[in-house]
Amino acid sequence: MANRIHASDRLSRRRPTALYQQVKDYILAKIRTGQWSPETRVPSENTLIQQLGASKMTVNRALRELTAEGVLHRLQGVGTFVAQSKSPSTLLDVKPIAEEIAQRGGVHSCEIHRQTSETASPELAQALNVTAGARVFHVVLIHSDEAGPIQLEDRYVNPAVAPNFLEQDFTAITPSRYLLNELPVSEAEHVIEAIMPDKATRQLLAMGPNEPCLVLFRRTWSDNLVVTRSRFVHPASRYRMGGRFVPASPFHPMES
Structure with a gap:
């Protein structure tokens, strides 16, 4: 057996x-x-x-x-x-923070600090592959568990791909979960950095004066269209990033 x-x-x-x-x-x-x-x-x-x-x-x-x-x-x-x-390419999943919290037995809550339509700067337009000056959707949220804030989510979304994005109640469904429900992810890009946050970020995340942050920058695509560019900021003392994959069969490093 x-x-x-x-x-x-x-x-x-x-x-x-x-x-x-x-x-x-x-x-x-x-x-x-x-x-x-x-x-x-x-x-x-x-x-x-x-x-x-x-x-x-x-x-x-x-x-x-x-x-x-x-x-x-x-x-x-x-x-x-x-x-x-999971293969190495999916080592970092696009997993909604509410589901991460629930998976470890916690309770998720969310505060909305911004939920609006804005004009894309040249840098943002390039990231979303839209025309500079085009309208884009922007949300800023604070996600917490029962111990306090653990993530600042700063997300821009391409309206052509998700036109109903701003109509959602993000205290009831996270932006990640809404987008995953609406659109299949065909590609994701991740960059992770350690930073010292500014005063505004420290206040939003209830951090001490000398505490660093872990920042995950992410872009996702669906059918070759950029859906979103996001920045997720986490207090280093309350959050960790990691992953593990199990190959379908044993493999050996390639010899040089």
Whole structure:
């Protein structure tokens, strides 16, 4: 049976590797070797606790982190399953912040600071592939979980691609989720930087005076048309970026 666990799989407290990481490594090994294929149901938390000899906290942390990393996905009331394999090109998903928060058990809220139509500057027009001076949509939002603000979203949208964008209630649906529902993403561009924020950004994100930010710049395309150019600013102490992919089959680096 695919989910059977043997006595030799029990965790070792003599190893320097943290116990929760041993649980993660065990699950990842099952996936990498093909024993657990995509959509295979992972053994229940109680089963892993009993058969790996781990605590509930240890197993829960391992499953939670692998879910946040996109290796597993959970269906409420059903169980935890191996996620579909991801290639390196999709290492950074276009995932709405509300869904990231919900995935780790938090509660999302949103404040709208700007939701308007503006004239595109030459630089912005080039990024969106529109004519300079054309009308573009602009939103500025603060996304929070129960602990406070975790993301400033500053997004420009091409009206020709998403004409009803400004009519949405972004306290009920995030811009990312709305656009993903309306348009398939054919291409995404990501750039990540660490910066020291200005005073206005620190105030919006309730940050201390010397705290840095992680900034994700993103452009997305649908059918060769630029849909949006976005800037997502996160307090470094409250947010982290990362990803993991599991190849469909083992691969080896190319020799030079």
